[in-house]
Amino acid sequence: MTGARRTGENGATALEHLMVAHQRQVLMTALRITGNMQDAQGASQEVFFRLFRHQARLDPDREVGPWLYRVTVNVCLDLLRKRPHLGLESAPEPRDANPGPEAAMDLDGRRSLLHRALQRLPEKERAALVLREIEGLSTREVAEALGSSETTVRSQISTARARLREICTGLMQRRRT
Amino acid sequence: MNEREWLSMEEALRSLRQEEADAETYAAVRDRTLARIHAASGRRWAWVLAAAAGVILVFGAAWLMPRATPPANVVVAPVPAAAPAPPVPAAQPKPVIARGSRPKQARQPEPMKIQFLTDDPDIVIVWLVGEEGDLE
Numbered sequence: 575m576t577g578a579r580r581t582g583e584n585g586a587t588a589l590e591h592l593m594v595a596h597q598r599q600v601l602m603t604a605l606r607i608t609g610n611m612q613d614a615q616g617a618s619q620e621v622f623f624r625l626f627r628h629q630a631r632l633d634p635d636r637e638v639g640p641w642l643y644r645v646t647v648n649v650c651l652d653l654l655r656k657r658p659h660l661g662l663e664s665a666p667e668p669r670d671a672n673p674g675p676e677a678a679m680d681l682d683g684r685r686s687l688l689h690r691a692l693q694r695l696p697e698k699e700r701a702a703l704v705l706r707e708i709e710g711l712s713t714r715e716v717a718e719a720l721g722s723s724e725t726t727v728r729s730q731i732s733t734a735r736a737r738l739r740e741i742c743t744g745l746m747q748r749r750r751t
Numbered sequence: 752m753n754e755r756e757w758l759s760m761e762e763a764l765r766s767l768r769q770e771e772a773d774a775e776t777y778a779a780v781r782d783r784t785l786a787r788i789h790a791a792s793g794r795r796w797a798w799v800l801a802a803a804a805g806v807i808l809v810f811g812a813a814w815l816m817p818r819a820t821p822p823a824n825v826v827v828a829p830v831p832a833a834a835p836a837p838p839v840p841a842a843q844p845k846p847v848i849a850r851g852s853r854p855k856q857a858r859q860p861e862p863m864k865i866q867f868l869t870d871d872p873d874i875v876i877v878w879l880v881g882e883e884g885d886l887e
Contacts, residue, residue: 586788590781597777602770611772615780622784623791684763685770708767742760743752 589626592638599639599709600646606704607650609693613657617649624649643711643719647701654697691741699734706731 600621605614624645625638632641679687692700698720705716706727717727752760843861867876 586785589788590785593781593784594777597780598771601772601777601780605772606767611776615776615783618780619784619787622780623787626784626788681763681766684760685767688760688764688767707761707764710765710768738764739752739757739760742757746752 586626589622589629592625593622596639596642600642603643603646603704603709604650606689606692606708607647607697607701608653609689613650613653617646617653620649621645640715640718643705643709643715644721647705647719651697651701687742687745688738691738691745694741695734695737699730699737702727702730703734703738707735 597618601614601618604617604621605611608614608617621642625642632638692704695703702716702720705711705719706713711719713724713727713731716731717724720727722730863880865878865880867878869876
């Protein structure tokens with residue numbers, strides 16, 4: 575773990591270094607799983623607070639990234655289980671005010687549509703897809719983060735991609751009508 | 752959605768990785784996390800201090816409580832040598848318990864009573880001997 579336990583340094587200072595190094599990873603993953611920035615910020619605080627409490631127990635020779643992914647997913651899924659309505663209702667609306675044919679949709683429009691579609695996926699499938707396709711983790715790393723087998727993760731990702739395509743198709747048809 | 756459209760969607764999906772939050776958002780997360788850590792640390796010290804104060808109070812109270820005074824020694828007057836020893840009464844026969852009957856609760860045996868007669872007819876020394884043979 576890089577810098578998780580620095581001798582002679584205050585625990586909070588060491589944590590600050592770690593937060594700066596991993597803030598994008600934690601916050602953006604939380605944002606894609608929870609679907610809104612407020613929840614993503616709350617989840618990120620919880621993740622880093624847990625990191626502070628577990629600092630001494632983490633292996634200093636291992637990267638902290640995979641541990642952070644695992645905790646981020648757990649915190650976000652807990653949050654969504656407590657407040658399951660938040661994901662869908664607070665999904666960002668597409669910015670494209672004049673919807674045209676999907677081929678003409680710019681990258682921002684497609685991203686916006688994908689944000690909405692992601693929030694309609696089941697939570698575990700969404701987490702698997704976010705880690706694999708957006709964060710670029712390997713199947714083994716995703717399995718570690720989710721506490722599942724690689725076979726389960728492959729199945730989840732395959733199902734999630736098929737569902738995402740269906741959802742995107744539905745959303746684009748709605749935009750046309 | 753045709754294949755070409757889906758490919759462009761997949762490309763957009765992967766490009767989500769390049770999205771960034773603004774610096775203020777990251778700073779807010781860091782600040783709130785550190786504030787929470789400091790608050791938790793303060794609470795932990797408060798608990799430690801409260802526990803220490805509780806221990807001090809308990810020990811202080813125990814120290815200040817009045818201690819029970821030990822019982823005064825009993826002085827037994829010597830028995831006059833001239834006193835004739837009275838006959839020891841025969842031991843009471845044990846009650847016979849019928850076989851098959853339920854065992855009754857053991858009764859407390861009555862202490863053996865020995866009377867010493869002195870020259871003075873008004874003075875009689877009574878010696879109660881318990882089950883263990885101790886003086887009562």
